[in-house]
Amino acid sequence: MTAAGPPREYLDWSENGVSTSALWRSANGAPAPKRVVPVDDTITADAAYRLASQGVALLWTGDFQNARQILTALEHRTRPRPDKTQRTTAELFYRYRQNRSHRARILSLLLVPLEIGNIIGLRRAPDVVAATVDAYGSIAEASVVSLHEVLGTIGAHQWRTKGIRVAALNASIYPHYGTFFPVRSEYVDLVATAPLAAPRVAFDIGTGTGVLAAVLATRGVPRVIATDLEPRAVASARETVSRLGISGRIEVQLTDLFPEGRADLIVCNPPWIPATAHSLLDAAVYDPGSRMLKGFLAGVIDHLEPNGEVWLVLSDFAELVGLRTRADLMTVIDTAGLRVIGALEAAAVHSRATDTSDPLHAVRQSEVTSLWRLRTK
Incomplete structure (x- = not known):
């Protein structure tokens, strides 16, 4: 008997008055976000950060390279601020872990579609087939993934290719x-x-x-x-x-x-x-x-x-x-x-x-x- 895998989770959202859903995928075991809103190139980095801070996932529908720019902006906003307070090593580690957790949560909430055949269905999207097959296997159903995680799969695939x-x-x-x-x-x-x-x-x-x-x-x-x-x-x-x-x-x-x-x-x-x-x-x-x-x-x-x-x-x-x-x-x-x-x-x-x-x-x-x-x- 084959062991049952994790339960399949679907994300639901409305776009132009049409209800849509897609399979949630995370190679790192991240839970599916509870709320998803579609966004495009018109959103500002500050607005994206406000929504992500409230736990709202942003499903990108615009240009892929613009999505990367928004992700970079979110990274800047989650960097730890200079702290001149004298702290013990244990306190420094605790703050470090807190920041890492907050940063990972915010960055995970910018999503992109991963379509059948492991293709990101956005303008100017790169070829991620080999990298995402390594992480998710072959995609046979319309899915949604974290952009930050996808970029991680690209980096890992480069390491794997180079050795x-x-x-x-x-x-x-x-x-x-x-x-x-x-x-x-x-x-x-x-x-x-x-x-x-x-x-x-x-x-x-x-x-x-x-x-x-x-x-x-x-x-x-x-x-x-x-x-x-x-x-x-x-x-x-x-x-x-x-x-x-x-x-x-x-x-x-x-x-x-x-x-x-x-x-x-x-x-x-x-x-x-x-x-x-x-x-x-x-x-x-x-x-x-x-x-x-x-x-x-x-x-x-x-x-x-x-x-x-x-x-x-x-x-x-x-x-x-x-x-x-x-x-x-x-x-x-x-x-x-x-x-x-x-x-x-x-x-x-x-x-x-x-x-x-x-x-x-x-x-x-x-x-x-x-x-x-x-x-x-």
Whole structure:
């Protein structure tokens, strides 16, 4: 029996006295707006912002390039204002998340039609067929989507077409839409350099694009089982190992956390921030209540061979913004029946660590990613 998908939602509006409806689509799991009004090139940015601030979605019927200009204007209006108040790091992070949530909500409310064949039915609209097929599949019914999300699919498709170079693999990978892009090298390099004691079987839990599983295989692990609960990630990981020519050494499974059996080495790079995810894309970064981290540590012993080793890859970002303490992490590890036998650390080298305009610049500059080596007590 095939599992039921999410319920189909339709948007209804009136245009020139005619009632119209279309299927709501969101590759990021955004809920359908409650109220929709058609707008065109005559609307001003201030009027668009006022309506969006009231939760009213704006279905664009005019020129596509003008819609992009309105979206840019909305982006300007949702930028955080300069704040000279002395705030704690925790307060800065809270304000940052508030602004991100407000910004995402406002920008999501400018809508465009996506017609059968993945065509945006507006003047001067670009060809978005390949990008939107990646995100939504082939469109066989008149639909409405967020313009901001569509532009995101275009950017993701460009990354997918170009590929992301992974130095540890001496190769590029081509992530699918909706998977976490490994543009940060710290955690990959840690897995590529940690001491490896010739494991026969390794598990990569929450594999995403499959990059860590691929690193393990290229380091000589004869069998790697990679898991993820997101179908798009599983498809992306399978393509990664196929492109690299290592499918015979890596099996990718759709499952929550652990596969059946045991392994000599179990690797996990869970989402690093124990806070609520605002979209499906956020789920790669945000782990509400540390669900995945705690679930992984609580169950890992049952899947670990005697004298096996666990590699937990985790940033201290959550500690720096006051969402978790180092003592909290050590308690979870200890409660799981594990002990720390060593740790490798990598300082932040990604671009956001040098962006002084970021309100969390000091945090990102201080961030350290660790590979914790764990064994049973």
